[in-house]
Amino acid sequence: MRIxxxxxxxxxxxxxxxxxxxxxxxxxxxxxxxxxxxxLLHRYETIPEVMSLLASASIPxxxxxxxxxxLIGDGExxxxxxxxxxxxxxxxxxxxxxxxxxxxxxxxxxxxxxxxDLGGMEGLIGVPGSVGGALRMNAGAYGTQxxxxxxxxxxxxxxxxxxxxxxxxxxxxxxxxxxFAPDDMMLRVKLELPSKPYSEVLAGIRVCNEKRRSSQxxxxxxxxxxxxNPPGGSAGRMIDELGLKGHRVGDAMVSDRHANFFVNxxxxxxxxxxxxxxxxxxxxxxxxxxxxxxxxxVWQN
Ligand code: EPU
Numbered sequence: 001m002r003i004x005x006x007x008x009x010x011x012x013x014x015x016x017x018x019x020x021x022x023x024x025x026x027x028x029x030x031x032x033x034x035x036x037x038x039x040l041l042h043r044y045e046t047i048p049e050v051m052s053l054l055a056s057a058s059i060p061x062x063x064x065x066x067x068x069x070x071l072i073g074d075g076e077x078x079x080x081x082x083x084x085x086x087x088x089x090x091x092x093x094x095x096x097x098x099x100x101x102x103x104x105x106x107x108x109x110x111x112x113x114x115x116x117d118l119g120g121m122e123g124l125i126g127v128p129g130s131v132g133g134a135l136r137m138n139a140g141a142y143g144t145q146x147x148x149x150x151x152x153x154x155x156x157x158x159x160x161x162x163x164x165x166x167x168x169x170x171x172x173x174x175x176x177x178x179x180f181a182p183d184d185m186m187l188r189v190k191l192e193l194p195s196k197p198y199s200e201v202l203a204g205i206r207v208c209n210e211k212r213r214s215s216q217x218x219x220x221x222x223x224x225x226x227x228x229n230p231p232g233g234s235a236g237r238m239i240d241e242l243g244l245k246g247h248r249v250g251d252a253m254v255s256d257r258h259a260n261f262f263v264n265x266x267x268x269x270x271x272x273x274x275x276x277x278x279x280x281x282x283x284x285x286x287x288x289x290x291x292x293x294x295x296x297x298v299w300q301n
Pocket of ligand 1: 142
């Protein structure tokens with residue numbers, strides 16, 4: 001979708017940088033996604049005005065964070081993407097509290113906190129993506145989830161059209177799901193973390209990195225696990241047991257390392273990946289009677 005010149009001028013006055021005809025394949029860890037205009041929101045305080053301008057100009061939009069857990073449609077996309085600038089995100093510590101911009105890299109946050117003798121998030125070290133994305137999905141690994149550490153989130157709420165601050169207790173954090181609305185935009189977060197000596201945090205980080213390296217296809221293009229684990233079960237184990245590792249549709253392939261990672265083994269597009277997901281979902285349903293739910297967020301045209 002393309003923004004017209006008049007709207008582009010108004011957006012510029014609100015501190016928005018317009019990037020025309022961006023390939024979202026280059027902004028996602030799967031390397032899949034079509035083309036559209038991208039709006040970089042340099043000034044958080046103007047976001048409500050930007051959003052009302054987009055609404056009055058009838059410009060549909062999606063908010064793209066780190067791009068590590070999203071499968072985006074192919075071709076010219078019928079919406080623009082909004083993005084927070086990622087250069088030099090704010091991060092500072094006071095006592096056991098970390099104040100972080102949502103655009104910060106999650107791994108960078110974990111190591112920054114470690115250097116200030118704060119732990120509790122070691123398990124999240126290899127989870128790719130932004131702090132905002134981690135919040136939205138309640139990212140978790142190796143027994144750690146981000147949710148329990150959250151004390152406050154500053155966000156743009158689509159429902160009110162305002163920037164609001166929510167207390168941690170007002171937010172529901174479930175398994176890979178939160179009470180945020182899909183069009184809420186995370187801006188900043190305040191986390192409370194337990195004190196832990198740097199060397200101990202580092203040792204925990206090393207263990208998690210090693211576990212991840214030995215079981216996940218880290219050097220291939222993926223969006224992490226493609227399906228949620230069903231209650232009490234493991235999507236990866238079920239797909240593996242069905243002999244589906246290496247199964248492919250075009251260049252979309254079930255990883256031969258971890259069966260719940262679907263990788264782009266070349267020039268996969270969104271329809272290949274969706275077809276592969278459908279095939280695997282059907283095979284798992286036929287064999288186990290379990291309906292796998294997407295973990296990856298799908299943005300179709
Ligand atoms: N397994 C297999 N074959 C496979 C993959 C896994 O038999 O191809 C078996 C493993 O041997 C193990 C069990 O299945 O006994 C569970 O596997 P694993 O420990 O790799 O964990 P997972 O349940 O597949 C979850 C999260 C990961 C997270 C890891 C580590 C989900 C959907 N996945 O994977 O998160 O990194 O635990 O905590 O909850 C993600 O969210 O994108 C993600 C990758």
